[in-house]
Amino acid sequence: MNQWEQLDHEKIFRDPVLGHIYVQYKVVLNLINTAEFQRLRRVKQLGTTSFTFHGAEHSRFSHSLGVYEITRRICDNFQKNYPTKNKNDGLWDDSERLVALCAGLLHDLGHGPYSHTFEHIFDTNHEEITQAIITSEETEVNQVLKTVSPDFPNKVASVINKTYPNEQVVQMISSQCDADRMDYLIRDSFNTGAQYGAFDLSRILQVMRPYKDGICFKIVGVHAIEDYLVSRFQMYMQVYFHPVSRSMEVILNHLLKRSRFLFSNQKDDNQKKPDLLIPLFKNKVSLKDYLKLDDGVLNTYFIEWQDSDDEILSDLSKRFLNRRPFKSVVYDKHSAYLIKDMKKIIEDIGFDSNYYTATDNSFDQPYDIYDPDSNHHATQIEFMREDGSLVELSEVSPIVKAITGKLLGDKRFFFPKEMLNPNQNIDLFEEKYQYFNTFIHNGMIQTSKGENNYDFN
Amino acid sequence: MNQWEQLDHEKIFRDPVLGHIYVQYKVVLNLINTAEFQRLRRVKQLGTTSFTFHGAEHSRFSHSLGVYEITRRICDNFQKNYPTKNKNDGLWDDSERLVALCAGLLHDLGHGPYSHTFEHIFDTNHEEITQAIITSEETEVNQVLKTVSPDFPNKVASVINKTYPNEQVVQMISSQCDADRMDYLIRDSFNTGAQYGAFDLSRILQVMRPYKDGICFKIVGVHAIEDYLVSRFQMYMQVYFHPVSRSMEVILNHLLKRSRFLFSNQKDDNQKKPDLLIPLFKNKVSLKDYLKLDDGVLNTYFIEWQDSDDEILSDLSKRFLNRRPFKSVVYDKHSAYLIKDMKKIIEDIGFDSNYYTATDNSFDQPYDIYDPDSNHHATQIEFMREDGSLVELSEVSPIVKAITGKLLGDKRFFFPKEMLNPNQNIDLFEEKYQYFNTFIHNGMIQTSKGENNYDFN
Amino acid sequence: MNQWEQLDHEKIFRDPVLGHIYVQYKVVLNLINTAEFQRLRRVKQLGTTSFTFHGAEHSRFSHSLGVYEITRRICDNFQKNYPTKNKNDGLWDDSERLVALCAGLLHDLGHGPYSHTFEHIFDTNHEEITQAIITSEETEVNQVLKTVSPDFPNKVASVINKTYPNEQVVQMISSQCDADRMDYLIRDSFNTGAQYGAFDLSRILQVMRPYKDGICFKIVGVHAIEDYLVSRFQMYMQVYFHPVSRSMEVILNHLLKRSRFLFSNQKDDNQKKPDLLIPLFKNKVSLKDYLKLDDGVLNTYFIEWQDSDDEILSDLSKRFLNRRPFKSVVYDKHSAYLIKDMKKIIEDIGFDSNYYTATDNSFDQPYDIYDPDSNHHATQIEFMREDGSLVELSEVSPIVKAITGKLLGDKRFFFPKEMLNPNQNIDLFEEKYQYFNTFIHNGMIQTSKGENNYDFN
Amino acid sequence: MNQWEQLDHEKIFRDPVLGHIYVQYKVVLNLINTAEFQRLRRVKQLGTTSFTFHGAEHSRFSHSLGVYEITRRICDNFQKNYPTKNKNDGLWDDSERLVALCAGLLHDLGHGPYSHTFEHIFDTNHEEITQAIITSEETEVNQVLKTVSPDFPNKVASVINKTYPNEQVVQMISSQCDADRMDYLIRDSFNTGAQYGAFDLSRILQVMRPYKDGICFKIVGVHAIEDYLVSRFQMYMQVYFHPVSRSMEVILNHLLKRSRFLFSNQKDDNQKKPDLLIPLFKNKVSLKDYLKLDDGVLNTYFIEWQDSDDEILSDLSKRFLNRRPFKSVVYDKHSAYLIKDMKKIIEDIGFDSNYYTATDNSFDQPYDIYDPDSNHHATQIEFMREDGSLVELSEVSPIVKAITGKLLGDKRFFFPKEMLNPNQNIDLFEEKYQYFNTFIHNGMIQTSKGENNYDFN
Numbered sequence A, B, C, D: 001m002n003q004w005e006q007l008d009h010e011k012i013f014r015d016p017v018l019g020h021i022y023v024q025y026k027v028v029l030n031l032i033n034t035a036e037f038q039r040l041r042r043v044k045q046l047g048t049t050s051f052t053f054h055g056a057e058h059s060r061f062s063h064s065l066g067v068y069e070i071t072r073r074i075c076d077n078f079q080k081n082y083p084t085k086n087k088n089d090g091l092w093d094d095s096e097r098l099v100a101l102c103a104g105l106l107h108d109l110g111h112g113p114y115s116h117t118f119e120h121i122f123d124t125n126h127e128e129i130t131q132a133i134i135t136s137e138e139t140e141v142n143q144v145l146k147t148v149s150p151d152f153p154n155k156v157a158s159v160i161n162k163t164y165p166n167e168q169v170v171q172m173i174s175s176q177c178d179a180d181r182m183d184y185l186i187r188d189s190f191n192t193g194a195q196y197g198a199f200d201l202s203r204i205l206q207v208m209r210p211y212k213d214g215i216c217f218k219i220v221g222v223h224a225i226e227d228y229l230v231s232r233f234q235m236y237m238q239v240y241f242h243p244v245s246r247s248m249e250v251i252l253n254h255l256l257k258r259s260r261f262l263f264s265n266q267k268d269d270n271q272k273k274p275d276l277l278i279p280l281f282k283n284k285v286s287l288k289d290y291l292k293l294d295d296g297v298l299n300t301y302f303i304e305w306q307d308s309d310d311e312i313l314s315d316l317s318k319r320f321l322n323r324r325p326f327k328s329v330v331y332d333k334h335s336a337y338l339i340k341d342m343k344k345i346i347e348d349i350g351f352d353s354n355y356y357t358a359t360d361n362s363f364d365q366p367y368d369i370y371d372p373d374s375n376h377h378a379t380q381i382e383f384m385r386e387d388g389s390l391v392e393l394s395e396v397s398p399i400v401k402a403i404t405g406k407l408l409g410d411k412r413f414f415f416p417k418e419m420l421n422p423n424q425n426i427d428l429f430e431e432k433y434q435y436f437n438t439f440i441h442n443g444m445i446q447t448s449k450g451e452n453n454y455d456f457n
Helices: A026-032 A035-042 A047-051 A060-081 A094-106 A115-122 A126-135 A140-146 A152-160 A167-173 A179-192 A201-207 A219-240 A243-264 A295-305 A311-321 A336-349 A398-403 A430-437 B026-032 B035-042 B047-051 B060-081 B094-106 B115-122 B126-135 B140-146 B152-160 B167-173 B179-192 B201-207 B219-240 B243-264 B295-305 B311-321 B336-349 B398-403 B430-437 C026-032 C035-042 C047-051 C060-081 C094-106 C115-122 C126-135 C140-146 C152-160 C167-173 C179-192 C201-207 C219-240 C243-264 C295-305 C311-321 C336-349 C398-403 C430-437 D026-032 D035-042 D047-051 D060-081 D094-106 D115-122 D126-135 D140-146 D152-160 D167-173 D179-192 D201-207 D219-240 D243-264 D295-305 D311-321 D336-349 D398-403 D430-437
Strands: A006-015 A019-025 A208-211 A214-218 A327-331 A358-364 A382-384 A390-392 A408-415 B006-015 B019-025 B208-211 B214-218 B327-331 B358-364 B382-384 B390-392 B408-415 C006-015 C019-025 C208-211 C214-218 C327-331 C358-364 C382-384 C390-392 C408-415 D006-015 D019-025 D208-211 D214-218 D327-331 D358-364 D382-384 D390-392 D408-415
Touching (some): A006 A026, A019 A026, A019 A060, A019 C201, A026 A140, A035 A140, A047 A243, A060 A167, A094 A167, A115 A243, A126 A152, A201 A208, A201 C019, A214 A219, A219 A398, A219 D219, A295 A311, B019 D201, B026 B035, B026 B140, B035 B060, B060 B094, B094 B126, B152 B167, B214 B219, B219 B382, B219 B408, B243 B295, B243 B311, B243 B327, B243 B408, B336 B408, B398 C398, C006 C060, C026 C035, C035 C140, C035 D311, C047 C243, C060 C167, C167 C179, C179 C201, C201 C208, C201 C214, C219 C408, C243 C311, C243 C327, C336 C408, C336 C430, D026 D035, D026 D094, D026 D140, D035 D140, D047 D115, D047 D243, D060 D094, D126 D152, D140 D152, D167 D214, D179 D201, D179 D219, D201 D208, D214 D219, D219 D358, D219 D382, D243 D295, D243 D311, D243 D358, D327 D336, D336 D408
Parallel strands (some): A214 A382, C214 C382
Antiparallel strands (some): A382 A390, B327 B408, C208 C214, C327 C408, C358 C408, C382 C390, D327 D408
């Protein structure tokens, strides 16, 4: 197949967020139709977030199409307004379009179910798996990519890996204002109903432009980018870091941990064999095994485990399926020392604190600038002035300056809801419950000094 | 618990479609938190439609909350503008509110995964199961409802069953313009991105009013209702009856049929035992068994069946999971006789026509008026004029008159895509493929007379 | 200037309805900047409709930019998907783009203030004036158009006049589904808040295509077009024909009529001289005079006339400025004979029926098909099937068939609100008021037979 | 009339921004129908901004209805969730509703046409005039308000004047997050198409609550308020301070100044007498005179002045009507000294710098906290924690902290566009034009040191 072979008729997908998604190339349509890409329909984009925002039921499939489409719109704009005329003029070379489109489409291919927790428990890495799927000869994705050219799979993988030589293509997919982030913010905002995430996508696409070292923005676009970063910040604070979703992740984490423990200790006679998870328990997971996993597979085991003889496995399964989140309180470095006292009470009342408590830190850096001393090389956001010179975002936006380089978020301690609302007839432990509650004030763990304000540091 | 016990703080759910969902009563919140209601998170509202409109990934959980909320808004409006002053004045008695809210919330509780196909294969009925869940002592839903009063579960069930004495409450949940239909149209439209389904919900709520025999509309609302019915019609034509979704349903149907056949014939040694389906195969399904089923459970079996030794089971599983729909053509009563010839060719080429072909009729009656001779008693839509007299919708709307009582839709014959696009190297059957194609013109089966227009009758 | 001279940087206008409006050609930007085009900012698109729907305050300037933009999008789509390869292949010749864009932009240039009433009173014709502005040497528009070529003004005028040889260009601007109608429906819907007018513009643009005799639609687009026509129908019924807006037009009409009468009869000593209207009163209006008129000019005279010695002029001015609409009732051919009795009562009470009553018929034909016997040649809407054959819309849409060729609307009789709500202390005429009210039932004039249903014929 | 007399049927206005506006009280409907309130239809909310954002054509009438509606929603929420039980409990007393609704509706009644410039030139004050209209016996508004009670007009005026004793009512209408600001931000954003202004109104209404000293917010609402303040900031930067709109204001300012000069110096023989402005020129303007003024009246004089013998008056009229803005450049304290040199060149070329240049500073303080040393008492935004204690916004939001108390905006120097794009054939002054351009770099006045960065201080 010719790399640029076009469909007879452009294929149009209706998309609730972006309106329409346009596919002109056969290779793109063929990639969408692979088994590996179709699997993404069965993995929710936001995992446990839908327990908090019930509308957030969209899949990684929808998101991936969205990233493709935003990439395509960027390419269209670049080709229309900034086509290269000669090498090294820093403008857009449209022969890079196909590799950009494929990388945008495929960048999330390696995500497992409830990805964040899954990776933590099973020590997998979705980025590595994405690249493996693209480059492994056994996948349909690889077969399709090779119809373009033998080295095309490696080229696409290198874009995702950020080693591809054309920095414009890399930054389209991975930078602080890339097609991936723009799609997930706008799509998650749309589906959660959290209007904070809305920003002016079409305006950003208008002010984005290529230059010799990658992608920058026209100076008139400062406020559009500022608005995007504030939206991003707010989605983290309000949606991604929501305590109830994190609580459900804690339960999921403990549930998988318990299952593995039972498997390892051969205590799972009455546990339904989770056939598709066993390779992971054994740390011998092939790509083929991995690609059988999705949200429904995990949930199916949880449904079966509800009837397990192991009380912890059964109870946590029910808590997860039936949405019975743990409660949580905020703590900081001053109050952290009190957690062990609180755990002690929880143990006294009869909960195994390994499975019924947790601490979780959720922090995000809304915007980062280049730091020569850091080994983490964020691409800073830059604007081009009329005379062609560049200026970095935080220099022209006092709002962005305020959040640049800061870690924002919180630390929480999770415990069973029963600690706050004990069953009425259990007065055996009444004093303990009352004592537990003295640790908490205004949703935070309070020290004896009764400090009321949260210390962000 | 007092029937009317209110939450200390109203509980607000963000909803992408309706903005916010407001819960004031403890019993409603407790119902949402039952295991049976939470199961609805794991059942997609539109089943195979998301294979065509990828955004349609929302669950019956979201829809059920939506029906609750629209019911609540109707009650608010009725109580504000039409509160009863004395018995038999035909106005709204707000002591009916709670039963209406609960019926709205719970009306879809009995849906299984991929409900339409599931019911067809396993001969179940979601309405009966909904009532069973509400009235069976073994469910959490029943326990919660009984906190209101011992007969409250039966009252709620009777609203869904349309035998509840207050006709206003029944019509809120079940009529040609009820909270259920309004929510699914607007929600499905929102998520598919098909703008046809959009109508002016708040306007309809403003013109809706109670009267002695149920619910009618103010005469100024004719065009709002007309628009709603046209939207409904268009959603059926464009979304619900989409040939690709129906094709995926055909595959699903054949897949479950094959699995049951193998189970019945003990041929499934290498078929992974679908433990949670076995009660259905044996026709001995308890409520508890039924409530373990969801989309993910079925998909998990399909994932396992991909590796089955039974070629048909394995192939159909792959076609379903990886979205490889059958193709289809329209036929009518004049061309139906040709289907057996087409099936013959398909068999000749090597497909078992029991599992690789199907016919499907999808028809809808966009609006129906009362017909004394019919045993199907549709509630017609009526308007109240200034002087209090009523007039039926089709009398005042020429557009509605045009579609009243009509069945609109089509009949399709489904077959493997390979019949149209054979692999290039299989020229063994080349003539057969060519012959097959002569039956088709403009997407329809054509008779030798070459008629080009579809006969709707 | 080269006809195709492009701007260095595409000029982008933010538009609340269409998102953005993109201008690539210098000539288009120069046309927007002419005095004649800027005048359109001062003429409301919907005239007296904003008295009913207060949001409908948008100008003909905004609408004209919108028509330009939709035309541009059609051209873009045609050029991308249907570029001509050889003469007479019926595909799109992009050298026609500029004439199409200019015609779309300028098609409403000749509208006066409150256009409908204005034309009626002063016997002007906005289409003729549009063409005059384009072709007259004295206008800035003409000067700009001539920079393209000497005959370019005439070409643009001939598109508006429907005599331009390329039927595709003509139908973009003037047909039953053209850029003009699509923009006004969607824009008026947006600004009135009447959601009926919403339809799926981007879908229609996707299915629209050129063919040898003009523009048709792909067969998959039937429901999108159907939805557009129903939206159009509903906007007429609900917005454009709203009785209160028509009532304000009646007052405006009578006000201008009175002013002219006073001027002609030299009775206007104390009437502020409406300098800018005098050329119209004298039937000696030059293009230059005409182009000085806008909504604010008329309103300014009304403000001054409030203090006129002529009671009718003063009273009608106040009614118009302060929104004191007449009331109205529907009548039909059976009840029309009663109007003269009603007028008699109105006269008896002291109102001059020439200035305080009116009848108005508002009817629209939502969709029309070609009728060889009619001298009115509507372009019917046609669809292209897979095999290239065409089928007319009403043949494939039962909904459209229902409204094809029908005149829908109503006839109303207007009279002062005081007839229904007399001042309390005027009991002198109490019997007359009561008698007047016996003519009215359910918002209609009723005959003695008390028929209740409206006869549409 | 009873103060609380309700309409038989709630009156509903469709509103494009808020959906619907609900009127329950006769007095409110009667106020809307007064001549003084109807005048607001003829005054644009954003004056010259529509020259930059063509969609911004909405009137103060629409905005005023919006403020009323948001006030009504706040009252509804307060009455539902925080009804007072005993005096001094700091909760909401619903007998304050009517005064709040009327104050919200009428708060902008005194605005003149192009209010900002108008006040500057004629030394009027719209807040004082608003109060005069409300309290003067000669207005319809006053007559309607007095039907409630003799002192009701004074009560309403005192709310607008911030002297009304109930601080909750005052803050609904005037505070840093009041009904007025919320409506204008969301409405201006909607109509300009600038998505920056969008924020989550319904969320803010949910978290707003009364307390003993006024209005505060629930702590869970921090991000909603933060988002609102960022939106407000961005609307100022992007829309309200747009250089082109300010340039059109400069022209308007100079035009009115010139007209007054000519009138004062009796040089206006050939100037059409601007009858309705003369009282202003003479500084003898009565309320009745003032209420005759609107946008259309001013524009009508400009249309007439195009033909004036005074070249400056004629030229500025054309520039304003036909949208020929001045150009502008940013300057700061370091470069301000260069303006006089630039003016000199402009004079040399032949423009009267009094009428053809200007400087304008536009600065806004996005959020202010209470400063005991300041005589400007801003109401700071406060949040109530679980335990009832209050915390000020900037203490909990790092983003808001960044913009608290800061003045953001710019200073600009305006001059004729001809200075940058001289007519081609005028090479007489070629050197002067070139010299003029050396002062400008990257849109700013540059000093010889060539500093490139703007100094905000």
